[in-house]
Amino acid sequence: MTALIIVLLILLGVLLLLLEFLVIPGVTLAAIGGVLMIGGGIYLAYDHYGNTIGHITVLATIIFCGISLALALKSNTWNKIMLKAEVDSKVDKLEEEKVKPGDQGICISRLAPMGKIKVNKTVVEAKSTGAYIDEKSKVEVIGIMDKVVIVKPI
Incomplete structure (x- = not known):
């Protein structure tokens, strides 16, 4: 009976470690x-059966931990729960020809401190x-720094 308990403890322990490494x-x-x-x-095992x-x-x-980890990483089981989405969007670039320092515009939303403004018929x-x-x-517009339009109130 003790041998069964030892085997179950080790199997459950390895299963929990695999869950920790691969899922949680x-x-x-x-x-x-x-x-x-x-x-x-x-x-x-040491206590009941000796050294x-x-x-x-x-x-x-x-050995069992190593084999279990190798099989878990090699199998296609994890492909079923793996995230496969690809991000193919891009950040809109500010066309520097349309907005220049000194241009005036109007706030479309509240700037706290970021928001949207309309300058030269362009929303940025x-x-x-x-x-x-x-x-x-x-x-x-008082400046453009790293593609961010910096403004001050008139």
Whole structure:
């Protein structure tokens, strides 16, 4: 009966560690429980059967963990739950010919401190110099830094 308990503890411990490595991100109770179960199984093997069987149990557990991890990574099981979406969108670039420092526009949304403005019939994302600027307020472009239009209230 003790041998069955040892085997079950080690099997459940390895299963929890595989779940931790391949499914659950971070260090969670699954990893802690898996390590404790494997440790408990090895402790029971040493305690009930002596050093020889304990050493064999440790060796068998290490081999079983390695084989289980290799099979889990090699199999197509994880392809079923894997994220396969591709991001093919791109960030809209500011056409620098359309918006220049000194141009004036109007706020389409509140700038707190980021928002949308309309300058030269073009709607762009803008950043205020620090003050909140209400919707429908007139603004002036004072610069463009890293494709972000910087404005101040008029």
